[in-house]
Amino acid sequence: QKEVEQNxxxxxxxxxxxxxxxxxxxxxxxxxxxxxxxYSGKSPELIMSIYSNGDKEDGRFTAQLNKASQxxxxxxxxxxxxxxxxxxxxxxxNSGNTPLVFGKGTRLSVIA
Amino acid sequence: xxxxxxxxxxxxxxxxxxxxxxxxxLDFQATTMFWYRQFPKQSxxxxxxxxxxxxxxxxxxxxxxxxxxxxxxxxLSTLTVTSAHPEDSSFYIxxxxxxxxxxxxxxxxxxxxx
Numbered sequence: 001q002k003e004v005e006q007n008x009x010x011x012x013x014x015x016x017x018x019x020x021x022x023x024x025x026x027x028x029x030x031x032x033x034x035x036x037x038x039y040s041g042k043s044p045e046l047i048m049s050i051y052s053n054g055d056k057e058d059g060r061f062t063a064q065l066n067k068a069s070q071x072x073x074x075x076x077x078x079x080x081x082x083x084x085x086x087x088x089x090x091x092x093x094n095s096g097n098t099p100l101v102f103g104k105g106t107r108l109s110v111i112a
Numbered sequence: 113x114x115x116x117x118x119x120x121x122x123x124x125x126x127x128x129x130x131x132x133x134x135x136x137x138l139d140f141q142a143t144t145m146f147w148y149r150q151f152p153k154q155s156x157x158x159x160x161x162x163x164x165x166x167x168x169x170x171x172x173x174x175x176x177x178x179x180x181x182x183x184x185x186x187x188l189s190t191l192t193v194t195s196a197h198p199e200d201s202s203f204y205i206x207x208x209x210x211x212x213x214x215x216x217x218x219x220x221x222x223x224x225x226x
Contacts, residue, residue: 034215097209
């Protein structure tokens with residue numbers, strides 16, 4: 001069974017700090033990796049996608065992928081109170097015609 | 113990125129009625145659409161996968177006769193909750209994809225069954 005594991009949190013960080021969110025996955029043939037931000041009562045919003053080992057940066061967000069360790073992380077620099085949300089990690093083993101497998105999410109709280 | 117819309121955004125209905133939710137891909141043709149359900153404080157649960165022009169594939173435990181899915185075109189899929197009951201109250205979210213495009217969700221539909 002394909003599984004995606006996340007620490008449920010809550011993860012609390014002070015404003016301006018770096019928030020580090022982690023995710024592990026069980027299916028070694030996974031190819032696509034996604035991080036979503038979900039505010040309460042809203043649909044998930046895609047923040048980052050990553051497909052190759054290494055780092056991918058977009059603004060304050062950096063996704064890191066290590067396929068050998070089956071590990072993907074999201075770093076949020078200069079955390080803001082508006083970053084407070086649940087962050088979902090999702091994995092796909094194939095193309096866009098197969099569904100993503102989601103973790104249960106990590107709740108992040110950025111304290112002003 | 114790709115844009116996916118849903119309609120309605122919110123619906124309140126009486127127990128026993130049927131509710132139809134539409135999911136549209138606005139700027140691309142989606143060969144596959146996915147329907148998820150999310151209960152409060154829980155993660156997304158995949159209900160079914162629908163491919164244009166063919167029958168949907170339902171996840172274990174999801175009643176296909178209760179949750180009717182139609183994917184008649186490359187830009188539209190509908191989910192009909194038949195004879196809705198209070199336990200069907202949830203947040204329903206669709207996602208659309210192609211072979212090379214994935215990960216984009218609609219804004220969701222909040223269903224409340226009285």
